[in-house]
Each structure stands twice: as structure tokens, then as C-alpha cells.
Amino acid sequence: MLRSLHIRDFVIVEQTELQFDAGFSVFTGETGAGKSILIDALALTLGARGDSTAIREGADKADISALFDVPPSLRDMLAELELDDDELVLRRVIDRAGKSKAFINGVPGTLNQLKTIGSYLLDIHGQHAHQKLLERQEQRILLDTHGQHDDLLTPVQLHWKDWQQAQQKLERARNNQRDAQAERERLEWQLNELTRLAPGEGEWETINADYNRLANASALLEGAAGALALLDGEDASAIAALNAAIHRIEPLLRNDPGLQEVYDAMESARIAAAEAASDLGSYLDKADLDPARLAETEERMGAMFSAARKFRLEPEGLYERLQELTKAVEALDSESDLAALEHTAARHEALYREAAARLTQARKRTAGTLSREVTKALQTLAMKGSKFEISVQSSEPGATGMDHVQFNVAAHAGSEPRPLAKVASGGELARISLALSVMANRAHQVPTLIYDEVDTGIGGAVAEVVGKLLRDLGKHHQVLCVTHLPQVAACAHHHFEVQKKQGKHETVSRIDLLDDPARTEEIARMLGGLKITETTRKHAREMLTHAD
Incomplete structure (x- = not known):
């Protein structure tokens, strides 16, 4: 899991070092304080693209380091890179010229290596992740990721490539037979x-x-x-x-x-x-x-x-x-041996269709399981009576198989499930996305999960359910969440406050881990705005007590 994050001269953060523990942690603060900057900084250490605009005004370079425990799933890869250790430090430096340097345990690395390693360490569910649910390709990717279909998808892609190359060679031979x-x-x-x-x-x-x-x-x-x-x-x-x-x-x-x-x-x-x-x-x-x-x-x-x-x-x-x-x-x-070329193309097609059929079967099994799990989760997210359904239908052969994957939802009891884009509102889409993420991550072994304002479009009792959902997820994963909802923040095991401070010549952001009294004040602020009364403080204490 993520142990610490050190940030120097990144956007409006001059310097900070944060220590993290297991469980569910939240980051709160006023709008524009720089809550999502933490997620952006962490993403850079995992190979995200960056440029000189990320450097704090007046500084020469931005320097970000993240310390992780090494999960068992990553040990073989690190051993191949001769980086086998119990701890892993990923570092990224970006200078004013836009040049970027990456380091893995002090050894220079590449962005591709950071991305590959990062996929074993954490999963970031961004603010606009729910919008991707409307894209057909993203729906297929999410289904395959949840079902861990890589071992089935890779042969399909390889056989598709071989089949297409053989088919192209056959077509060229047919077209050029006279010449x-x-x-x-x-x-x-x-x-x-x-x-x-x-x-x-x-x-x-x-x-x-x-x-x-x-x-x-x-x-x-x-x-x-x-x-x-x-x-x-x-x-x-x-x-x-x-x-x-x-x-x-x-x-x-x-x-x-x-x-x-x-x-x-x-x-x-x-x-x-x-x-x-x-x-x-x-x-x-x-x-x-x-x-x-x-x-x-x-x-x-x-x-x-x-x-x-x-x-x-x-x-x-x-x-x-x-x-x-x-x-x-x-x-x-x-x-020009058309018979031989036809035989080769047919053989590759047969291998492709066999591999694609196995992938289709796995997708249908995963679709059934995930549909039931998400439907169950939606009942607690103010979508009682709704039904989520993943349809896997036959399609023209392609590099990812012979399936058309479509996410459907029936927002009300008795209605027929229809494509998300046609029936789901923004708030409903956000809740479906959150349910999918939680269900998928329960099945996976990525140790750290990050949610960046995934509670957009919800509130009230639903917000409390989301908070409890994330807190429950924190029993099995390290969960970090940027939120603006006090109901979600109250459910966290650890609470960080992000504040923006105006100096004489610059604006900087600072992050503090809150103790119980400070946490009560912050949740009261989230409840009551600028004017905090004893009533809001009492409500904040009740929320914290109820969360435990």
C-alpha cells in the first residue's frame, strides 16, 4: 500500500510530506484549496504525462516521490528489473524545459515502467470516470478487467492479427494474379x-x-x-x-x-x-x-x-x-499458391474463432455476476427497484473478440433495461460508476484505491451509504478519497484537510492530518459553511460517533 507521498514545488504545494495508514482516508477542504492536486501528483509518479505548467511559480522543478509496500503480485517483475525489495520508491522530476525524469528505487526508469508497476499498486477512479461508462469500448474494458480476462483476450488479439495478415496476403495474391x-x-x-x-x-x-x-x-x-x-x-x-x-x-x-x-x-x-x-x-x-x-x-x-x-x-x-x-x-x-494461402487464412480464422468463443463464454459469466452485484449495490444508493444488466451480444469479429458489450439500466421497478446513455441521469450515472468500481475492486488485488470526488451528484442518506461503502472497502484495501460531503468524510478512518494560504507574493497549499477536535471542526464547516455553530459541531460529533 501507499506509505508516504513527498511533494515539492508542484502547482501550489511548496513542500509537504504525508504519511498514510491502512483503511479509509479522506481529503477535504474548500473549493480550490488543492485537494485534487494530491491525486495529480501521485498520478505523475505512476507515469502520467506532465509538463512545466505543473511546476510551482518561482521554482525550477517539481519533485514528487511516493513510497509503497511491495505487493506479492509485483515481486517477480521487480526481481527481473533487479529491484527486488520490501519497499518501492517511485520518483518523478519535471523541469522548466518540460523534461521529465523517472526513478525506481533510485534507479533511472521509463514512464512505461512506472505505468506498468503502477497498475499493480493502485487504481484511480477520477472525477469524470462515470462519463466513460457511456463509451462502448470502456464498458468492454471494465467487464474484461473485472473478469480478469487478460489470459483469454491476449490469444484473441494475436490470432486476429495472424488472421488479418493471412487474409491480406490472400487478397493481394488474388488481385495481383494476372500481374x-x-x-x-x-x-x-x-x-x-x-x-x-x-x-x-x-x-x-x-x-x-x-x-x-x-x-x-x-x-x-x-x-x-x-x-x-x-x-x-x-x-x-x-x-x-x-x-x-x-x-x-x-x-x-x-x-x-x-x-x-x-x-x-x-x-x-x-x-x-x-x-x-x-x-x-x-x-x-x-x-x-x-x-x-x-x-x-x-x-x-x-x-x-x-x-x-x-x-x-x-x-x-x-x-x-x-x-x-x-x-x-x-x-x-x-x-500465388491460392490454395495454400486460403488454407493458411482458414486455419488462423479457426484459431481466432475458438479463442474468441472462449472469451465470449467468460464475458457472459462475468456479466451475469457483475450485473447481480451492481444491482444489489444500487438498492442502497437511492436507486431502489433499479436493475443493472450487462448485455453480451454477437458482433462482427475484431481484435477484441466477437462481442458487443453494452451496459443497460432500468432506473425504476418494472421498466425495461435500456442503454445507460438513454436513461441514466448524471447522478444515477455517478452512482452506477461507483457501484461498479467498488464491486470490481473487491475482486481485485490492487492494494490502494483512490476516488477523486466520485460522490458528485449525490447527498443526504445516499452520501452516508457511499461513505459506509468506502469504509467497508477500506477493510480490504487502502482507500483514499477526495470528497466535499461531510457524510462521506465522517466515515473515514483518517482525515486530511487541505487549505490554501495566501502569502505576500504567492498562494500555497498545505495538508494536515486532523486529530479528533480538528476533525469535528472540519466536518462542522462542511455542514454549516462559513458560520459554524455549536449545533453544527454537535451534528458533526454525532456523525463521527455514528460512523464508528
């Missing part, structure tokens, strides 16, 4: 040309080397033979000369060891010459004039040159072009 046929014929002609040629990988480099060798075979043989004769011929040769020189130097080594390096150099030269002569001999043994092979190579080169000109590329690129054409034709065949 695809012309493209296939063009590609197949090119592919057949290159398949007949069958260029190998690296073949052009190899055939060029073969041609150079075969075309110059005569010169190669003549040159190699001449070189061999000079190295190791019958007449004067390099090897014979080296042998003679070595024999001349060898006996001299006994008299002058300084000639050893000369001797070694000549010996190395003799060995190298002998090895070169041996290699030339081997080359000449294997080499021969092969006019047929030369003609064959020239023909192959001509064919590759011709194909390269036809395809407007270099001969060495023929092999790569063959691979590209092969893949292009295969891809075109795959895309």
Missing part, C-alpha cells in the same frame, strides 16, 4: 536461360586462369625449357657453375674460416637452383599443347560473355543472378 503471371513468365525465362548455362560459383575466375594458361601454352613450354637448360643443362649451367665455385671455396675454409658465410650462401643458392630445376622438370612433364581444351574454354567464355550482355551485368555476377532468380520464382510461386 503475377506476367512477372513469373519473365522471371522463368531468365531463370531457364541461366539454368541452361549453369554458371558455377567462382567459375569465371577459374575459366579465365585456364584460358590464359592454354592460350599461352607454347610460350610457357618454350620459356620453361629454356630456363631449365640455363639452370641444369648439359653445357654450361647455373648449377654446374655453383658446384665448381663451392669446390674452389671448400678447401680454403681450413685456412680462413671467414669464408664460411660465403660458402653457406653458395650452398643455399645451389640447393635453391636444384629445387627450381626439379620443379621446372615436373611442370614440363605435365604441360602440353591442348588445342581442343583451348577451343572448349574459348567457347565457354563466349557463352558467359553473351549471357552477361543479355542480363546487363559482369560475367562474374551470373552465378549470383541465378540464385536470385531461383529465390524470386520460389517466392512468387509461394505467394
Whole structure:
């Protein structure tokens, strides 16, 4: 739950630090004192959008921190972020340039991380939440949230995406079938040309080397033979000369060891010459004039040159072009295989409809339960005889399923339930919204619930019922509520007063936790306005006593 909230330089709050306990807490104060500012500040720590207008006049930045106990549902996520701890501090800083920084336990984080973490910590029911009930999408979301349908909704969304993509691919193939046929014929002609040629990988480099060798075979043989004769011929040769020189130097080594390096150099030269002569001999043994092979190579080169000109590329690129054409034709065949594409689309549609049917069943079960619970709650909220009903009807398939969810209400006994927008007044809508919120939150594990003036449009005995409803909810959750009704405030376990103070140069807001005497005074003010009498004080004390 929320343990503390520290606010510095936010709107008209210079600095305040509030400590919170379990149970039901209310915030009261005169209109414009800044009660809802607390909710706005807390929302920023949970990833809400903010800008420089939130900074108090004269300050450089707004700085807000919220300390929470870590609920069990959040521990695995924090462990993945290496933030596993018993306490969680969410901080948000906004400067004059509009730049925002977020921190999680002192570690920089993102707004998406704050929003995700915040969804496990608290739920804010804003002043205008009841207006959203008129939106069809919000009605579906509320039903799915209450029924915890995420595990059923996610597969529906995934299968819908797969089905739509498969359907689009099928439609493209159908629409482009004529163009695809012309493209296939063009590609197949090119592919057949290159398949007949069958260029190998690296073949052009190899055939060029073969041609150079075969075309110059005569010169190669003549040159190699001449070189061999000079190295190791019958007449004067390099090897014979080296042998003679070595024999001349060898006996001299006994008299002058300084000639050893000369001797070694000549010996190395003799060995190298002998090895070169041996290699030339081997080359000449294997080499021969092969006019047929030369003609064959020239023909192959001509064919590759011709194909390269036809395809407007270099001969060495023929092999790569063959691979590209092969893949292009295969891809075109795959895309134009209407039977296969139809089968794929049908398979994804079947998976979608199966998942959507399971979601529909769950929605209908949840709708029945929630309808009964809200109807029961409305009997205590000055809507005796009313009936709340959630209708789940079939609709066209979509990303969220095949259901049309509609909230209906019969405001009076015996009347037929009709859509909220057609029959519910503003006050009735607010009460229905409150009943839905209370029923939904009883079933969920979010530890902290915040209600921002949800008692708008009600009063008298109904206000007392709302207060008791929130107090009862406070037995299982931490409940924070901004209210202007003394009946609601009297039911709280803890009472904060928000006051606006006018200084010499600025207006600031301060928040105080009230003790019993101060609380009596505040509720008396809410009852009697500017003039507080002993009668209103007595009434306030009676309300507090009755709430306990």
C-alpha cells in the first residue's frame, strides 16, 4: 500500500510530506484549496504525462516521490528489473524545459515502467470516470478487467492479427494474379536461360586462369625449357657453375674460416637452383599443347560473355543472378499458391474463432455476476427497484473478440433495461460508476484505491451509504478519497484537510492530518459553511460517533 507521498514545488504545494495508514482516508477542504492536486501528483509518479505548467511559480522543478509496500503480485517483475525489495520508491522530476525524469528505487526508469508497476499498486477512479461508462469500448474494458480476462483476450488479439495478415496476403495474391503471371513468365525465362548455362560459383575466375594458361601454352613450354637448360643443362649451367665455385671455396675454409658465410650462401643458392630445376622438370612433364581444351574454354567464355550482355551485368555476377532468380520464382510461386494461402487464412480464422468463443463464454459469466452485484449495490444508493444488466451480444469479429458489450439500466421497478446513455441521469450515472468500481475492486488485488470526488451528484442518506461503502472497502484495501460531503468524510478512518494560504507574493497549499477536535471542526464547516455553530459541531460529533 501507499506509505508516504513527498511533494515539492508542484502547482501550489511548496513542500509537504504525508504519511498514510491502512483503511479509509479522506481529503477535504474548500473549493480550490488543492485537494485534487494530491491525486495529480501521485498520478505523475505512476507515469502520467506532465509538463512545466505543473511546476510551482518561482521554482525550477517539481519533485514528487511516493513510497509503497511491495505487493506479492509485483515481486517477480521487480526481481527481473533487479529491484527486488520490501519497499518501492517511485520518483518523478519535471523541469522548466518540460523534461521529465523517472526513478525506481533510485534507479533511472521509463514512464512505461512506472505505468506498468503502477497498475499493480493502485487504481484511480477520477472525477469524470462515470462519463466513460457511456463509451462502448470502456464498458468492454471494465467487464474484461473485472473478469480478469487478460489470459483469454491476449490469444484473441494475436490470432486476429495472424488472421488479418493471412487474409491480406490472400487478397493481394488474388488481385495481383494476372500481374503475377506476367512477372513469373519473365522471371522463368531468365531463370531457364541461366539454368541452361549453369554458371558455377567462382567459375569465371577459374575459366579465365585456364584460358590464359592454354592460350599461352607454347610460350610457357618454350620459356620453361629454356630456363631449365640455363639452370641444369648439359653445357654450361647455373648449377654446374655453383658446384665448381663451392669446390674452389671448400678447401680454403681450413685456412680462413671467414669464408664460411660465403660458402653457406653458395650452398643455399645451389640447393635453391636444384629445387627450381626439379620443379621446372615436373611442370614440363605435365604441360602440353591442348588445342581442343583451348577451343572448349574459348567457347565457354563466349557463352558467359553473351549471357552477361543479355542480363546487363559482369560475367562474374551470373552465378549470383541465378540464385536470385531461383529465390524470386520460389517466392512468387509461394505467394500465388491460392490454395495454400486460403488454407493458411482458414486455419488462423479457426484459431481466432475458438479463442474468441472462449472469451465470449467468460464475458457472459462475468456479466451475469457483475450485473447481480451492481444491482444489489444500487438498492442502497437511492436507486431502489433499479436493475443493472450487462448485455453480451454477437458482433462482427475484431481484435477484441466477437462481442458487443453494452451496459443497460432500468432506473425504476418494472421498466425495461435500456442503454445507460438513454436513461441514466448524471447522478444515477455517478452512482452506477461507483457501484461498479467498488464491486470490481473487491475482486481485485490492487492494494490502494483512490476516488477523486466520485460522490458528485449525490447527498443526504445516499452520501452516508457511499461513505459506509468506502469504509467497508477500506477493510480490504487502502482507500483514499477526495470528497466535499461531510457524510462521506465522517466515515473515514483518517482525515486530511487541505487549505490554501495566501502569502505576500504567492498562494500555497498545505495538508494536515486532523486529530479528533480538528476533525469535528472540519466536518462542522462542511455542514454549516462559513458560520459554524455549536449545533453544527454537535451534528458533526454525532456523525463521527455514528460512523464508528
